[in-house]
Amino acid sequence: MPPKAIGPYRVLETLGSGGAGTVYRALDRRSNDEVALKLLSTGGPSLDDRAARRLAREFETLADLAHPNVVKVFEAGVHAGQPYLAMELIEGLTLRHYLDVSFNDLHTPTPSSRFPHAIRRTADDDFGSVDSPDEDEDDDVEDDGTFDLNAFAEEAPSEDLASFHGAEDDSDSDGMRGVDPRRAPPRAQPPARPSTPKVADLNRPERMGKLKDAMLQVCEALAYIHGHGLVHRDLKPSNIMVDDDRQVRLMDFGLAKFLADDAGITADGKLVGTYRYMAPEQILGEPLDGRSDLYSLGVILYELMSGRPPFDAKTPHELWRQVLETEPPPLLALNLHGDPQLARVAHRLIRKEPDDRFQTAEEVYEALSE
């Protein structure tokens, strides 16, 4: 049951939940304006402290930003020990759902789709935000409210439920948790899966127009935040929303921080970000810059064009190995009639070396416009 009130806000409905908490539609009783209210998950005392710090960071980062493609944050507070963040309410969809041609045909339903607000939930978008692989070996839900391997297995994009459980077992039995990706031993790469059914639907002109337009707007948002010395660090389809006027908003800067204290790892040593969209340098805990966000953008573009991610594995360990060591299948082999220029952009964005990628969001914008 959602709370009835949070601080000065009356809760109207649940919009969705993510790794860090739940987002509600709420009414500001002072102004009568509707907002989106993100309430961080409760847990032990350490979760509260950490979550509060995450929220404060998200707020500080966002408060000074003003761009049509970046979500506006109004205020942060604490309610019954739980931190919350009030932000602009976006009447729209996450990028994945906005571009979804036929959700059930392209994605195997996951347990999360049982929830009535599944269309707004975003757990299908990724494997969940994650902690450093060498910590918290025993719990499904990590102490900062993010998820470990079981969440990873559950959210694997193209596995059936039996495979999910297999993945859980595998990961537990062979010690996948607690593995440092920098020391991960090589394994054989599984063969690329055949392209998804109805892949031709992905190329419908109207959908491609929407995809390109959304990508251009994301580039504008990224150019803006990178210009302010910020790296998003957790760019993924659930952190991009598109409103009814097709205006894109970049969300969730909880993981962003100024490049000055950059290391890709939080002060308490946790790796932040979401596996599937993480650049190699982020997996390795190396310093990040805007090019790491461009890598994530490339994964998103590849996935939305082909119906599957460039690297697809049952366990984080295997995914890291693929991301660090193998080349993704050519996008146009998965989608024969995909747009060749967009496919080239996607492949260049997901190059392993940051120097081999586009160097700025402005460059990506230009390439997408060609």
Ligand SMILES: Nc1ncnc2c1ncn2[C@@H]1O[C@H](COP(=O)(O)OP(=O)(O)OP(=O)(O)O)[C@@H](O)[C@H]1O
């Ligand atoms: N400002 C907003 N306006 C409208 N809906 C929103 C807003 N912010 C979030 N939502 C909805 O709530 C969902 C959950 O958001 P939330 O930021 O908690 O999770 P997430 O981005 O999916 O995951 P994570 O927190 O792990 O990055 C979003 O996917 C979206 O559907």
